[in-house]
Amino acid sequence: MMKMKQIIMIKYGELTTKKENIQYFIRTLNQNIKEKLKDFSVTTHFDKGRLFIETTKKDHLLIIEKLKEVFGIHEIILGYKLETLEIEEIEKAIGELVAEETFTTFKIETKRSNKKIPLTSVEISKTIGAYLLKNLPNHKVDVHHPDLLIHVEMREQESYVYFKTIKGIGGYPVGTLGKGILMLSGGIDSPVAGYMTSKRGVKIECLYFESPPHTSLEAKNKVIQLATILSKYNGSIKLHVIHFTEIQEAIYKNIPHEYLITIMRRMMYRIAEKIAYQSKAKILINGESIGQVASQTLDSMKAINEVVKLPVIRPLACFDKLEIIDIAKKINTYETSILPYEDCCTIFVPKHPVIYPKINLCREYEACIPVDALIDQAIKNHEIIKINGQEKNDYEDLL
Amino acid sequence: MIYLDYSATTPVSYDVLETFNKVNKEFIGNPNSLHSLGVKSKSLINSATKQISDLFNVLDSEIIYTSGATESNNLALIGVALAHMKKGRHIIVSKLEHPSIYKICEYLESLGFSISYVNNDQEGLIDFEDLKHLVKEDTILVSICAVNSETGVRQPLKMIRQIIKKENTNCIFHSDMTQALGKIPVNFHDVDLASCSMHKIYGLKGIGLLYKNSRVSIMPLFHGSSASATIRPGTPPVALIASSAKAIRLATQDLDRRETFIKRLNEKIVKELSNYEGIVFNQTKYSIPHILNISLLNIRPETFIHAMEEYEIYLGTNTACASKELSSSVLAIYKDKKRASTTIRISLSHLTTTDEINRFLSSFKIVYNKLNDLVSK
Numbered sequence: 100m101m102k103m104k105q106i107i108m109i110k111y112g113e114l115t116t117k118k119e120n121i122q123y124f125i126r127t128l129n130q131n132i133k134e135k136l137k138d139f140s141v142t143t144h145f146d147k148g149r150l151f152i153e154t155t156k157k158d159h160l161l162i163i164e165k166l167k168e169v170f171g172i173h174e175i176i177l178g179y180k181l182e183t184l185e186i187e188e189i190e191k192a193i194g195e196l197v198a199e200e201t202f203t204t205f206k207i208e209t210k211r212s213n214k215k216i217p218l219t220s221v222e223i224s225k226t227i228g229a230y231l232l233k234n235l236p237n238h239k240v241d242v243h244h245p246d247l248l249i250h251v252e253m254r255e256q257e258s259y260v261y262f263k264t265i266k267g268i269g270g271y272p273v274g275t276l277g278k279g280i281l282m283l284s285g286g287i288d289s290p291v292a293g294y295m296t297s298k299r300g301v302k303i304e305c306l307y308f309e310s311p312p313h314t315s316l317e318a319k320n321k322v323i324q325l326a327t328i329l330s331k332y333n334g335s336i337k338l339h340v341i342h343f344t345e346i347q348e349a350i351y352k353n354i355p356h357e358y359l360i361t362i363m364r365r366m367m368y369r370i371a372e373k374i375a376y377q378s379k380a381k382i383l384i385n386g387e388s389i390g391q392v393a394s395q396t397l398d399s400m401k402a403i404n405e406v407v408k409l410p411v412i413r414p415l416a417c418f419d420k421l422e423i424i425d426i427a428k429k430i431n432t433y434e435t436s437i438l439p440y441e442d443c444c445t446i447f448v449p450k451h452p453v454i455y456p457k458i459n460l461c462r463e464y465e466a467c468i469p470v471d472a473l474i475d476q477a478i479k480n481h482e483i484i485k486i487n488g489q490e491k492n493d494y495e496d497l498l
Numbered sequence: 499m500i501y502l503d504y505s506a507t508t509p510v511s512y513d514v515l516e517t518f519n520k521v522n523k524e525f526i527g528n529p530n531s532l533h534s535l536g537v538k539s540k541s542l543i544n545s546a547t548k549q550i551s552d553l554f555n556v557l558d559s560e561i562i563y564t565s566g567a568t569e570s571n572n573l574a575l576i577g578v579a580l581a582h583m584k585k586g587r588h589i590i591v592s593k594l595e596h597p598s599i600y601k602i603c604e605y606l607e608s609l610g611f612s613i614s615y616v617n618n619d620q621e622g623l624i625d626f627e628d629l630k631h632l633v634k635e636d637t638i639l640v641s642i643c644a645v646n647s648e649t650g651v652r653q654p655l656k657m658i659r660q661i662i663k664k665e666n667t668n669c670i671f672h673s674d675m676t677q678a679l680g681k682i683p684v685n686f687h688d689v690d691l692a693s694c695s696m697h698k699i700y701g702l703k704g705i706g707l708l709y710k711n712s713r714v715s716i717m718p719l720f721h722g723s724s725a726s727a728t729i730r731p732g733t734p735p736v737a738l739i740a741s742s743a744k745a746i747r748l749a750t751q752d753l754d755r756r757e758t759f760i761k762r763l764n765e766k767i768v769k770e771l772s773n774y775e776g777i778v779f780n781q782t783k784y785s786i787p788h789i790l791n792i793s794l795l796n797i798r799p800e801t802f803i804h805a806m807e808e809y810e811i812y813l814g815t816n817t818a819c820a821s822k823e824l825s826s827s828v829l830a831i832y833k834d835k836k837r838a839s840t841t842i843r844i845s846l847s848h849l850t851t852t853d854e855i856n857r858f859l860s861s862f863k864i865v866y867n868k869l870n871d872l873v874s875k
Contacts, residue, residue: 316537494545497517498743 103192106180107162108259109150112173112269121147128171128272134334135165146254148212151180163265168331170298171272178250178261184216186223189258190230193249196260197231202246204239205231209251216253227251271300273333278302278380279412280371283338285322285440288386288415290329290432291423295414296384297333304378305329305336306371308343313447318440326486328432335487339374342480343367346473347447353467356449360394361456362464363447364403366474372407373478383407388415388423393452402456500854503814505647505677505789505845511700514745518702521737529734530723539736546743550707553746554686557712562730563739566706567676568598569719570693571641573708573730574672575602577716578639578691579611585668586636587611592624592653593830594646596674600826616642621782622651622831626661633665640671644678644692648827648843649780650789652678655688670714676706680749681788682757690714696738701745705738756848761787763846763855770859774866778837780828790844791828793837794866796873802842805869809861814843 109132111125125145132150133143139162141154154162159177166175181192197205207224218226227249228240252259281293283305293303307322323338330336350362371383387395394403404411415423427433501509521542527535529543544558551558564570579589589606591599593615603613614632617625624642633640640662645652655673662669672691678684680699686692686709695706710716710729722731764787771777771792780791794802799815806813829838844858 315532316534317540320537320541494542494740497521497542497740498546498549498747 103179103181103196103260104153105156105159106178106259107152107154107159107166108176108178108261109145109152109166109172109267110174110176110264111148111150112171112267113271124171124272124275125150127275128169131169131171131272131274131334132166135169136162167265167268169272170268170270170300170332171275172267173269175265175267176250176261177263177265178259181258181260182256184213184253184256184258186218186226189251189253189260190227193227193251193260194231194234196262197235197247197249200247200262203237204241204245205247205249206240206242206245207231207249207251209253211253213253213255223251223253268298268332270298273297273300274302276300277382278304278378279382279384280339280375280378280380281305282367282371282383282385283307283322283325284386285318285325285436286386287420287427287433287436288388288391288423290325290386290436291426291430292384292386292412292414293329294332294426294430294432296412297329301382301384303329303333303336303384304374304380305338306341306374307338308341308367308370310344310347311342313344313347315440317438321435321438321440323484323486324435325432326484328430328435330486332430335485337378338484338486339378340482340484341370341374341477342482343477346477349468349473351447354464357451357453358456358461358464359447359449360452361399361402361461364394364399365406365461365465366470368403368407368411369470369474370477372409373474374481375409377478381409383409383411385411385413386415386423387413388418388420391420393454396454398455399453402458402461405458500809500811500858502844502846502850502854502858503812504847504850505698505843506814507697507703508700508847509849510697510702511745511748513748514701514741517744518737518741521740525736525740529736543734543736543739546740549743550746553750554684554709556686556709560686560710560712562708562710562727563734563742564706564708564730565704566697567596567674567693567695568706570695570706570708571596571598571674572602573716573719574691574693574710575599575606575639575641576719577729578670578672578714579606579609580717581715582638582670583611586634586638588614588634588637590614590616590629590632590637590640592616592642593618594622594649594651594653594827595641595643596647596676597826599641599643599674616640618830620831621784622646622649622827623784624653624658626657629658629661630665633662633669635666637666637669640669641674642671643674643676644684645675645681645786645789646827647677648789648825648841649782649791649831650677650785650787651782651827651831652682652784652786656685659688677789679746681753681786683750683753686711691716696742696745699745699749701749702738702741705735705742707742752848757787759848760846760850763787763850763852764790766852766855767844767859771862774870776870777866780825780832780837780841782831788846790846791825792842792844793828793840794842795836795840797840797866797869799840799842802865802869805865806861809865811858811861814845815841 129145139158141152143152163175207228209220209223211220250261279301281303283289297303305326309319326336326338346366354362525539527539529540547558547561551561617628642653659671662671670690673689674693675684676695676698679694690711692709697703718729776795778793803813825838825841828841
């Protein structure tokens with residue numbers, strides 16, 4: 100029997116359109132994959148078209164599940180590597196492999212990146228097809244709707260055969276586009292915003308504002324849980340926790356209540372930008388959606404956005420709530436997001452928040468509180484929690 | 499001591515007890531308290547529940563902790579009856595249930611519900627045709643145990659579910675899985691409601707659970723503060739819950755290997771006891787090997803149990819909860835009163851050793867011959 104080995108192959112997503120720095124994208128993807136699979140023993144190698152993962156057979160399915168959470172992967176393929184470029188040997192191997200498949204019609208699709216092979220792709224397909232027809236009575240070729248599509252890829256020194264492909268989640272490898280600070284509240288929207296930004300290759304760090312005793316430890320744990328889910332896609336995550344109580348109380352005492360939220364958001368944006376500079380992040384990200392609440396009207400966005408210079412990315416700006424919920428369910432953050440713990444945006448909510456805030460009034464009111472001192476203090480005391488990939492069970496020894 | 503009554507209860511596993519002790523010492527907060535001690539207790543419960551629900555591939559919210567299988571059965575049957583009485587008042591159970599199910603049925607009858615008892619064949623298997631005829635539009639619930647506690651007969655729940663749902667999609671299907679969990683693979687998705695008990699799987703006495711599919715509504719039996727659980731309110735027993743997660747994890751490992759081993763022990767006993775006259779085996783091709791039920795036709799089971807006790811060998815008669823009565827399961831399968839009134843249950847575990855079985859067999863020989871001689875004179 101011909102020597103063949105099962106192997107996992109990755110087809111890159113949009114990367115193939117990146118001409119100049121494609122090497123950088125693929126190297127990053129390779130690193131991200133290795134990090135994701137650190138609990139398995141795997142070896143990887145890659146070229147411009149494919150990334151290959153070799154591992155023990157028993158782990159294949161588990162690994163494929165993990166790879167479904169890695170951005171930058173277009174397709175995942177479980178195929179067979181043949182250490183040969185001889186058509187006769189490939190034919191024989193395919194003959195053995197298809198014995199385990201049930202089908203009556205088939206089609207062969209050949210790719211040949213090794214142009215030294217004398218036959219063209221079409222000729223190779225025909226030759227192998229003829230072999231199969233001869234050896235498999237009652238089987239037919241159907242080039243339009245085959246039961247079994249047999250892929251053959253002939254590369255420099257070896258060939259690959261595979262039947263099925265599994266869809267990856269696409270996007271760019273996380274980290275290839277730099278870093279961003281995600282304002283993570285614990286609601287439904289912000290985790291989805293984080294997921295979507297990670298998908299575009301941005302490595303996110305999260306920022307959470309806590310106001311004990313007005314917010315509970317459970318609310319914070321919920322955010323840690325959400326960040327943990329996001330870290331499946333993003334790789335390890337730094338969660339910055341800002342102690343926001345003093346700021347919130349200062350605002351509550353000194354500022355007209357219809358402007359509470361506007362000023363609070365302005366303070367949060369300022370802090371987020373400072374954290375971004377410290378972490379060398381290039382953008383701020385949040386889950387705002389136009390018109391969803393008073394602080395997300397266009398006037399509010401304008402009044403709040405003016406305190407920062409960094410671009411603020413709002414991936415959900417034009418999404419309906421139901422569309423956002425669909426994604427939240429898909430990425431598994433929804434169940435956690437709807438846990439009923441107060442966060443600092445839902446406390447201190449005025450009865451009638453301003454819908455059309457005026458920038459000059461914001462500035463006037465802010466003169467009543469020591470903005471810079473409060474912010475410096477909050478940044479100085481901020482806590483960083485490192486969240487690494489896996490959902491950890493704190494009580495493993497007990498359970 | 500040779501303990502052969504594992505289906506009545508099991509000795510608690512060392513690891514499970516460790517968890518129980520540790521949690522009792524270190525998690526003093528009421529999980530419903532707001533402060534950090536409460537949060538700590540609650541988060542342990544959440545982790546435990548998650549571990550359990552992951553293992554059964556169900557939602558966290560579908561696991562309800564109870565005091566044991568009897569309460570789970572009560573909550574399932576009475577809870578469904580009260581919540582769905584407007585749709586109908588007909589309930590079906592098998593003739594192979596644990597006594598607690600029959601007691602609940604008697605109670606429900608007194609409330610105006612009507613109970614049908616579905617037949618089984620000679621092998622103990624539910625009579626599918628009979629079940630099909632019994633399920634009517636007003637049938638709100640069918641309850642059939644996964645493994646019969648006396649004879650070990652195992653029911654094909656998935657198939658039974660299909661039959662029920664085909665006749666009446668709204669009919670709810672409950673299964674008492676107390677004797678199945680930890681012995682054979684169980685699948686909660688075969689049913690809408692499932693009862694389990696921890697002390698049958700080397701866990702602690704005083705805790706069990708009810709799996710309740712999220713689409714099924716039931717009426718709570720207890721009413722109280724809804725801080726943590728609406729179906730079964732009350733301060734959750736943190737240490738019992740944590741120890742349950744461990745017990746389930748440990749008991750569902752290695753099922754195949756354990757079953758193979760237990761089957762060998764079972765066969766050894768059957769082979770040896772087949773040499774005696776006056777002994778019949780209440781074991782069908784659907785019985786799991788963990789439970790071996792025999793009838794000593796000429797000897798009162800109580801006498802035999804006590805005589806074996808002198809050799810420090812502990813056996814069961816019927817289900818622990820219904821000794822001194824006829825074995826209703828053996829009667830349902832063999833329709834033989836004498837056979838049903840003389841049953842002995844030998845229940846085996848992966849903890850049982852071949853040496854224990856050898857010693858059991860030699861004591862059995864002495865006791866059986868002595869008692870048999872007495873009665874034949």
